[in-house]
Every structure is written in C-alpha cells, then in structure tokens.
Amino acid sequence: QVQLQESGPGLVKASDTLSLTCTVSGGSLSDYYWSWIRQPPGKGLEWIGYIYHSGSTNYSPSLKSRLSMSIDTSKKKFSLTLTSVTAADTAVYYCANVDREHYNFDRWGLGTLVTVSS
Amino acid sequence: QSVLTQPPSVSGAPGQRVTISCTGSNSNIGADYDVHWYQQLPGAAPKLLIYGDNNRPSGVPDRFSVSKSAASVSLAISGLQAEDEAAYYCQSYDNRLTAVVFGGGTVLTVL
Numbered sequence: 001q002v003q004l005q006e007s008g009p010g011l012v013k014a015s016d017t018l019s020l021t022c023t024v025s026g027g028s029l030s031d032y033y034w035s036w037i038r039q040p041p042g043k044g045l046e047w048i049g050y051i052y053h054s055g056s057t058n059y060s061p062s063l064k065s066r067l068s069m070s071i072d073t074s075k076k077k078f079s080l081t082l083t084s085v086t087a088a089d090t091a092v093y094y095c096a097n098v099d100r101e102h103y104n105f106d107r108w109g110l111g112t113l114v115t116v117s118s
Numbered sequence: 119q120s121v122l123t124q125p126p127s128v129s130g131a132p133g134q135r136v137t138i139s140c141t142g143s144n145s146n147i148g149a150d151y152d153v154h155w156y157q158q159l160p161g162a163a164p165k166l167l168i169y170g171d172n173n174r175p176s177g178v179p180d181r182f183s184v185s186k187s188a189a190s191v192s193l194a195i196s197g198l199q200a201e202d203e204a205a206y207y208c209q210s211y212d213n214r215l216t217a218v219v220f221g222g223g224t225v226l227t228v229l
Contacts, residue, residue, distance in 0.1 A: 047218035104154035104169035
C-alpha cells in the first residue's frame with residue numbers, strides 16, 4: 001500500500017516562499033500521478049496540482065503563476081514550491097497519489113499545517 | 119463559492135438513510151467526468167470513499183453508494199452509524215476551468 005508523508009516548515013513569512021516535500025513509500029512513482037491538495041482551517045479542499053513521474057505538471061489555474069512542482073524518482077519524493085505567500089495560503093497541505101484511470105485521489109498523507117505570518 | 123454544490127449539512131438518526139447531493143454543470147459532472155467522494159473524519163485527512171461509477175475501495179462497506187442524474191450525483195449512506203459522522207466531499211474535473219474541482223463539503227451529524 002502506498003503511504004505518503006508531508007514535511008516542511010510549519011511557519012512561513014508573508015511574501016516568502018513555501019516549500020514542502022512528500023515522501024512516498026510502498027509503491028512505484030510510475031504507477032500513479034502525484035498531487036497536492038490544501039485545506040484552509042475550517043474550510044473545504046482545494047486542488048493545487050499534479051506531477052507525473054516524467055516531471056510534467058498540471059497546475060491549478062488560480063495558483064499557476066506562483067507554483068512549481070518537482071519530482072525525484074530515485075528518492076521517491078515530490079515537492080511543492082509556492083512563491084509570494086499571503087495569509088490566504090495558510091492551510092493544511094496534503095499530498096496524495098492519483099489513480100491514472102479515474103483521476104481520483106487514492107491515498108492521502110496525514111497533512112501538514114503551514115501558517116503564513118505577517 | 120465552489121464549482122460543485124453540496125448542502126452544508128445533513129443529519130439522520132442511527133439506522134436511517136441519508137443522501138448528500140453534489141450538483142455541477144455541463145462543464146464537469148454534466149460532461150460525464152468521473153465523480154469521486156471522500157470522507158473526512160474530525161481531525162483526520164480525507165479518505166477515498168467511492169470513485170468512478172460506484173466503486174468502493176477495499177474496506178468501505180456497501181452501505182455507501184452513489185447515483186447520478188444529469189449534472190448531479192448523490193451519495194447515499196444507509197444504516198447510518200455513529201462512526202459515519204464526518205465531512206463528505208465530492209470531486210470531479212471541470213473542462214472550462216481545466217482544473218480538478220471539489221464540492222464545498224457536507225457535514226453529516228448522526229443524531
């Protein structure tokens with residue numbers, strides 16, 4: 001079974017860059033797509049983007065100008081970088097694997113809370 | 119405002135059946151994109167509940183099922199149990215936004 005674990009700073013200053021990494025175990029990176037989803041405190045889910053094992057990406061249009069994702073298949077990790085953060089980027093960030101046939105989020109990490117401070 | 123519309127809350131007594139609707143448009147559900155459902159227990163990460171045409175991952179009981187009509191999908195939970203108390207989210211793809219979209223979520227209270 002695929003397991004995912006997010007890691008990264010829990011506090012980021014406004015206007016700085018948010019960087020998170022997701023470590024994958026129990027599966028091959030080529031078997032799935034890989035995604036980030038976030039959830040502001042007390043609110044709903046927002047899709048951030050996909051990355052494929054080849055490195056190609058598909059980003060949410062609302063975040064595209066500030067977003068970058070990368071993948072390291074040898075280390076079984078993929079990463080998220082979000083620039084020029086504001087308080088609106090405060091959220092629990094989840095990584096998940098994506099079924100290539102149905103495009104559902106199959107398994108999720110536990111999530112990591114990132115707070116943007118002023 | 120979410121692209122997929124869900125009722126903010128539903129409730130039911132143990133043993134009853136409840137339904138949660140997820141209403142979209144002709145650029146997402148109406149365009150025949152798959153709709154998936156997630157259950158989020160309090161303080162936990164979301165968990166895949168149903169994907170595609172009524173497919174349940176291993177371990178999800180058949181008390182959970184979906185039905186579809188036009189641009190709307192409904193999640194039905196029968197034989198309601200206290201452990202079903204959670205937030206439920208639908209998810210699909212929108213070809214006008216070229217983005218994955220979620221419903222706003224529905225909080226289920228078991229009375």
